[in-house]
Amino acid sequence: MKVHPLLIELIQVFVLLFAAPLFAGWVKMVKCWSQGRTSPSLLQPYRDLCKLFSKDVALAENASWIFRSTPYLVFGVTVLAGGIIPIISVDLPLSATADVIALVALFAIARFFTALAGMDIGTSFGGMGSSREMTIASLAEPAMLMAIFAVSLASKSTSLSQMAIVVSQGYSILRPSLAFALLAFILIALTETGRVPVDNPATHLELTMIHEAMILEYSGRHLALIEWAKMMKLFLFITLGIAVFFPWGIDAAGGAAGLASSFLIMSLKLGISGVGLVLIETGLAKMRIFRVTEFLGSAFLFATLGMLSFFILE
């Protein structure tokens, strides 16, 4: 039975919306286990979101429309990005909307407006977060593009679906260019999603926080939207990595059975990636902000090596 592509698109957006908090819960759970703590329930992120949605908004007196509209925009952009990345199927009507470069730019919209919102209230923390976020993003962007370049050399395309199809047709993951690009991508994904060692999502410590500093003044449904978008961003970066580097099992035929198996395989891959993420986060300490330069420098180096090895070895 063939499922209509629009329906697949719709299913995928729902998967994104509702699996993202679950995945965040899973990561938190594994992290607690690995550190010998009792974990909150897997459903805790849903409860947090529900609580935030039902609360009133306490808005700073001098907040402008930028501050109020940013959560909606960030949420909207993230959902649209979720319609483009092949999560459960490569046959998505929206996938032609944006290639991977445009996808990076979509995330840049969210970052741009979050940074502006951080400066809107006029607190020192907000400005600090914005300044740091934009600095780190400036350094992460070249590395990200080089990683994309390395993969697109192999797949001769920047369209995500096409990348997934080409890589899944190749029988080996051991293409040196892809291996280096994967390493680079992991470092960049850690940076972009604000995880240890670049930023710590669990901290509100003044001197170290980056992303949290920008959204300190948010509350109620605004905060809920931003938190939800943040969970989705983590989910999307991991599924992006899966789609580009481990696309085996993503459905291409568009049948109902294929979609179901694709969904199961995706859950499995996500579960494993979550454990991997926790291992990285537990194994590393948060870096000083000016050490991030070296971290992203090595990401850039890996990506460049990937590109060179494509020209030399393949």
Added chain:
Amino acid sequence: MIITPATILSLSFAVLLLVVLLALFLRSHQRLLITAGYSLMAVAALLTAGAGVWAVSRGTIAQVILPLGLPDLPVHLRLDHLSGFFLAVIGLLAFFVSVYSVGYVKGFLGHRQVTSLVIFSSLFLAGMFLVVLSDDAFIFLVSWEIMAASSYFLVLFEDERIENRRAALLYLVVAHVGAIAILLSFGVMAGLATDYHGFEGYTFDAMRETDLPAGWATAAFLLAFFGFSAKAGVVPLHVWLPEAHPVAPSNVSALMSGVMLKTAIYGIIRVVFDLIGDFPVWWGALVLIFGLISAVVGMLSAVMQQDLKKLLAYSSVKNIGIILIGIGLSMIFSSSEMVLLAALALIAALYHTLNHAMYKGLLFMGAGAVLHATHERNMENMGGLIRDLPWTAALFLVGCVSISALPPFNGFVSEWLTYQAFLLSPALESPILNLLIPLGAALLALSGALAAAGFVKAFGITFLGHRRGTHHHRVHEVGWAMRAGMLLAAITCLGLGVFPTYLIHWMDPITEQLVGGKIASSAAGFGWMWLTPIAAERASYSAPVAFVGILAVVVVTYLILHTRPGTIHRVPLWDCGFEKITSRMQYTATSFSMPLRRILGFLFSVKEEVKPFPPGAHPAFPERLQYRLRVRDRFWGWLYKPVIDVSFWISRKVGKLQQGRIQVYLIYSFVTIIVLLLFL
């Protein structure tokens, strides 16, 4: 009489001339002069833009020979696709800026005479139009000089300030060094066209038909590239730009940054692709390298600025860099006989030319509105203006989003096309280019991300937060004419971003004329919604879907969340429970760029100093701390200071000839005559 683009253009020149005459007669009616002068300029600009658009889409080439100028050397004008495109770009922005100027220039009423501003604005526009219409070296250089000289007087408008006079002088010097190089370049081409016999070689037609020997072609190219780079503000010839553009009145800065720089881009394209036509790969590589350097250094310098208009001026250097990247790639592809890719890269460059004109014009108009309202250019004294200037803030934000290359606005389209051109470079056969060009893409990404940082800073510090600084006079939103000018530019930015396929379709004849390939045909199967420069499997981008998609999700989310009557409580700001926040605790323009200064500051000469205040105070118990920061371009020390020193040294030596005594001068004349007689 049949209406053709050429007749429309002559009408437009007549209107500009009328403005000059009107200005002479209306000197005592300044308010009327502003309204009439700038409205007429708007009409002329709109006519020109229309003629340009028409000329590109109609696809015929019109040539006129006017019996003007020197005897036997008539003026040749030509309207082809390329000049039509640039006329459209210049005319469109000039229209928006003229509408804006009707309001903006009234701010000078009561302070100073604006007659000169009106006259030189009009001449400036006429000069720019003529530059792109010229079809021989004489009229090109004459109109180039009209443009340079009139813009010199425009920069000098507020001439009581010393920095304005210095900036204007620096601008004039660099412009003329560049003009000499261009003259020499035309000289080489014209001379070889006729083998140094006769004067017929000065027309562009003659240059086109000549096949230059490789060495002379290189000389002509290098001279032209140097000359046009000086005008375009390519690093390291950019130092005049961040001095001259900020001190000019903002409507003039908008034109200078938005379109005057583009005439130099026009010159490079005209000389390289049209007049010389045949070139080796390394020319393209050279243009690409200078483009990359300008893109990164320009934007990095922009991020460091505290002066809003200086930040914008430096970001023009960056955007010129991106345009050159496109041109360089197109040259590389073109000399490797890959016409489709050459067309793609050239379209990227031209599209960016158009985009940059629109958003930089918009941003300078916005900065002008801020200046008009607050009398302040220094961002450290701004903040919170979004409440006093809601229109300006929203429109300025559109400019910031566009220039930061965020979809669905226009900056993203041209940067995306440039990336696609980069990503297609592995098709080249040279392994060295294959390895190095991707690194260029990384530099472009760096400059793009720095642009986002720079414009978060520009908007955030200027419009958000609390008011910094000490003065508290009331700030009012600007008048309707200024808002209209900015609004039109902002709508154009969005339109160019959402409907790129139409534009690219319209621009196709240009690349066909210059590199012999066009890209829209390959995308025809996908209709207007999808931008697919090469093939759908390769890459595609749909701005309308992205725009509607984001909008739809935002609206749906908003509606769902507002079904329940949620209340918003306005409360004092929280800041982690910290009380007694003052506006001095906010991040400033300097502190915002501090991390980048630490990381990439080695490219500049940065001097930081913290001193206790008052000066004699004990270092452990100062009343206050005084922080001094000086960020300077290293190019001053590396490139300009030696040149200045050497020229002073030479002038001193030569100056010794001047003894001030008549006997000595008579001896000089005598010796000269003897020497000349010896040669006879």
